[in-house]
Amino acid sequence: MYDMIIIGAGPAGMAAAIYAGRAKLNAIMFEKEFPGGQVTKTYEVANYPGIADVIGPDLALKMQAHAKEYGIEPIVEEVIEIDVNDKIKKVKTNKNTYEARTLLLGMGATWRELGVPGEKKLKARGVSYCATCDGAFFNGKNTVVVGGGNTGVEDAILLAKFSPKVYVIQDLPQLTAQKILQDTLFSLDNVEVFTNHQVLEILGEDSVQGIKIKNKETGEQRVLDVEGVFVAVGMTPNSELVKGKVEINEWGYIKANENCETNIPGVYAIGDIRDKKLRQIITATADGAIAVSAAEKYILENP
Template sequence: MLDNQIKAQLQQYLTMLEGDLLIKASIGDDKTSQDMLNLVEELEKMSPRITVQHALLERTPSFSINKVGAEESGVVFAGLPLGHEFTSLVLALLQVSGRAPKVDAAVIKRIQAIKQPLKFETYVSLTCHNCPDVVQALNIMSVLNPNISNVMIEGGTFQNEIKDRDIMAVPTVYLNGENFGGGRMELEDILTKLGEVSDGSEFADKEPFDVLVVGGGPAGSAAAIYSARKGIRTGIVAERFGGQVNDTLSIENIIGTKATEGPAFVSSLEAHVLDYEIDVMKSQRAKKVEKKDLIEVTLENGAVLKGKTVILSTGARYRQLEVPGEEKFKNKGVAYCPHCDGPIFKGKDVAVIGGGNSGVEAAIDLAGVVNHVTLIQRSEELKADKVLQERVRSLKNVTIITNALTTEITGTDKVNGLTYKDRKTGEEKQIVLQGVFIQIGLLPNTEFLQGAIEMNAHGEIIVDKHGATNVSGIFAAGDCTDTAYKQIVISMGSGATAALGAFDYMIRNVDSRDYIEA
């Protein structure tokens, strides 16, 4: 079931088990059941701490992981947890055995305070790079609180449930039988959605920072690391550590790294940040920035963080079409991540809107999964790199329509078509399809800064060559700025520039110098 290289890696992890485990497996006569049986039996052979027992669980095939002598952990895998979910399996084995998850004490306290029973069901595909974050977060909650349980459900194995619940995007999470949400969610995001929010009191006693970074993507991470290396007090507050990079699958243009994936890259960024004495505050959204004696950043939870300098690196998000049907049919046929949601549309007809690199790459990716792809571009020509254009034009199941303005996404309970206007003739046309993937660029996350600092007509923060804004002591970096190109490597460089600019500002400013030396 597992190749020798994976077995060797797994063997090392299994030596870290802190208690004996009982795997209860519900096995049928189907091939997936037999593959699952082979998997858990291999685990049993690899560690004397693991015992496999046949049992009847809610779903077949599935298996639960429990600590011997303890109550049920609530951690269940329905379908094979391979592909991107293999890490979820390894972490579940370790955490159920008694190995403490790497979670802040304040977050653990919030989890353990939950009294009501929470039964989560998480639908995934094994090609989804966002799904493991959700599965692992809910598994941690299940391990830490006996009132909580989570079952990972692999959609390919339980297609009847996917159909019955009309699931058209992964991850999709159900809570106590009702749709809870979809898309990538971290542990803190789930707690916030449950109403277990931080009230800001945990930030009340924080001393002012020399450099406070707002945003935890590549630019924010680089800015925080460069600042901390100067030996000054550094903090980083981020709604979502890693930002948009979490939604990127293949990354092949980081110099010195031939290829990686978004979540793996984010993990390495966070690990690097944590190597320094940086105060990391995750799942916190900035609401306002004001220049007073110090620069004050007010969070959505009411807390106020202060810094002698602030570096804004809030990144960008997917641009939306803003046409009728887009919001209504999100996760019901409207999607933004072809890597995550592509398998849900296997054998169906879909459209990709956007003729840049991301749109053409999405069309190429989906063409290998779906029945047919219609690539729609607003202008006369595709904007993607020539090599990508040549590739997409070679695919027999891809139709390219240019000079097309999408006017509506149609459907009843889910997407059934798309309407566009021919910009040459003015004629309105309809395409029958089951999915629409939107890939039309980015919008900077700067709405909360309106009136506080100078921005251009696109909402991008205007910066100089030092990363400085028009407000003394406030710097900015990355995709939220007016930089000419939106690339990970450029964002990291601009984060470093802003950090150096902030440090230079402090050593040249009398008040800042006195504060640092105090």
């Protein structure tokens, strides 16, 4: 019997492990692949307070080492089923079954990819899924945003501060972002929008050298001269495990309040899987800390 089980060893899970260890909680953490989550796929992290210009995998290792100092290391077992119906929560992995008084869900989310040639090869070499994270690295370089929703348009507005030219590619006949965002976008002199266009290929060998697009109406193809490609076509929360177990929204994110509490007492959602406005390393680690604080209070009140 554990005080806490943490599912997912990304920044949210690592922060939760650190706080749980410091609180002397009997906690364990599971990770089905490798610790670090999405941060391990980020080449440079320049906006995490106090640690400037760190390589993503290095930051993940620092977090893992910090959690280890408090006696919690990721257990590499895939969680395949959870039972949250009773006061004691049960977690079944591909190897064992575990029980705990509280459960933290930190399985994260996955950036949706375009699935075009060159994307995987040039990921973190000019292809990014987070303009907030990586936009400043493209100061003075032409960039393109793929996606015309709120996130895509917000990304383009941000990139326009750094790039002499920003292109926006939308495969629909019009942008779908809120009108106030579109008005801001169209007021920028260095932004050009291509609606009803499809991305065919991201060009380059060791880094992005351009992007090939096609007009869906005419079939005309052209290459845009860019060094940064920002994909903003959404994320997919890794929430299959909890469907029907806790309340989720229409996009699959777990609903939780500001204390990261779900609709099930003793169950918390942390990190990118939680329904919230901003998904960044710093907000994920904040979730981990908040959830442990709330869980500790829950444990005291429910002996």
